[in-house]
Amino acid sequence: MEADDIVLYSLDKPLAIALIAGSVWISVTFIIDPAALLGEYAWLVSEKCFAAAAILIAAWVVSSFVYNFITLYGRWMASKTETDLDDRIVRVLELAARYVIWFIAILMVLQMLEVDITPLVAGAGLAGLAVALAAQDIVSNFFGGAVILADKPFAVGDRIKIDSYLGDVVSIGPRSTRIKTLDHQMVTIPNSMVSSSVIVNYAMPDVKLKIKIPISAAYGSDIKRVKEILIEIGCEAAARSKYVLSDPAPSAYFLEFGASSLDFMLIIWARAFNLAWDVQDYVNTRVYERFAEEGIEIPFPQMDVHVRE
Template sequence: MYGSAVVLCGIIAAFVVHEVFRWLQKRADLTESKLDDIVLYSLDKPLTIAIIVCSVWISIALFVDPATLLGEYAWLFSGQYFAAAATLIAAWVVSSFVYNFINLYGRWMASQTETDLDDRIIRVLEVSARYVIWFVAILMVLRMLDVDITPLIAGAGIAGLAVALAAQDIVSNFFGGAVILADKPFAVDDRVKIDGYLGDVIGIGPRSTRIKTLDHQMVTIPNSKVSSSVIVNYAMPDVRLKIKIPVSAAYGSDIKRIKEILIEIGHEAAARSEYVLSDPAPSVYFLEFGASSLNFMLVLWAKAFNLTWDVQDYVNTRVYERFAEEGIEIPFPQMDVHMRE
């Protein structure tokens, strides 16, 4: 009689708690933070089940003689089994919270990037977190029930070691991809130079990064190698690119006039071509006395990193034309040999 009343009260209390949680969840939907939604969702069902289980256990423990009612099954209602049930419910709560936290905030962070690698990482973390939490909970329950878990731990360690050795490259590449996503040294469509390969990034996968070279060839580089390499990104901090064009003139040429011509060509390129910027302004430097030439450097800024050859083609053509008009000789390597009698 009293036991049934306790169970009935437990069911009513569970129903009330469930309805309260539903009301709180509606209120939580109105807030900006999603953490309260995750907490309420994680506690709702486990707490409802826990109240019913507690009411049944209390009714049997206080008002029923388990030996008379259940005979050989009375041991099921001992304290250690109640603790085991509480541990499983707690694992349910923690697992649900971790899964929903990763699912919500992890996918939100992944949506801020262009690549799908972080989406895959989030899916793996969701599943892995649940497996780890339930594995630990089951080991704790077995330990509470006086079951020897040493073989299970040893077996899990050996299996984990075998998997780790077999998947060493896969794991290193996987975490290399995670490092790339976290550090963001480049993004898709950036022009980069990695391990001597120059090209445009066309994909960042869970195992490798793909680059299309300027020769229209596909290069696949393992993420572990990318994460440990020196990376030159021509698209950062912006897509502009400084281009240095060497120009040589013969000894005896008018240095002042050569610099004037090169500056004129630089401003002309900025005004007439679609490749060169006027700001920063072009500049010219007389660098050295070469073995057979006076060496200058014309510095221009291209509008984008993929216009290098266009700029060089335009400028070299104009340099050749202007030097020819001005009568300035463009030297070629030569050696003067003097013979003494």
């Protein structure tokens, strides 16, 4: 059932009753003299009573639409979670929506009939404040889940980073989002926190990942030769390893003169975001082997001390 179907379903019975009531009211007020027909009860067909009936019918339509909307989409969202907490929340929202709408409609009717509603409004305000304070986290998480489903910053199976948490999305519920970290731990994050955080999605716009591997060589090494070796290792990884892409091609850069080393950066592209460690393991192993073959020293931190007499 789509939203337009819900609208038509909500208008079905109330619209029929409204047409019948409107026809009766027009007949009584414009064709027949209400005072002669109803006597002291002529006020029952007054404009105030007709407006009150219209408000009640409108409340019927709105409450039916909101109830069916929450039932359809709320239960659909809740069905995607493993626990039944979200199902209970949806049931509470269904009842609360109806009661709130009908309460507002009754207040409007009483005010139209010139009944003092100040005590009711004051009591409802206090009760509403208490409920709002108690349920603000639940409501904020529910709307946060709706924002995530509408905006779609990630999907189930994507690898994302939210604050300090890095992992794969397992489920997106109306109350929380669950990710499985690289340490195989399940992290449950409230949707209100997710919707207000900066999210890094490693699966968008596609699953390939740019990997930057820092490499250091000792002072005195041939810079051009080191870069050539790094490019050769990158091309070899793309040709022999199933983890590395040949397009974009690997690239190497001499970045800076370090405190104890010449610092380079090898840039290589992995086929998928979950292969970063495999690529780094392969490349680092080959760098160690090739540097040993070429006689290039891999430096370690050192300090030169000069003693003056």
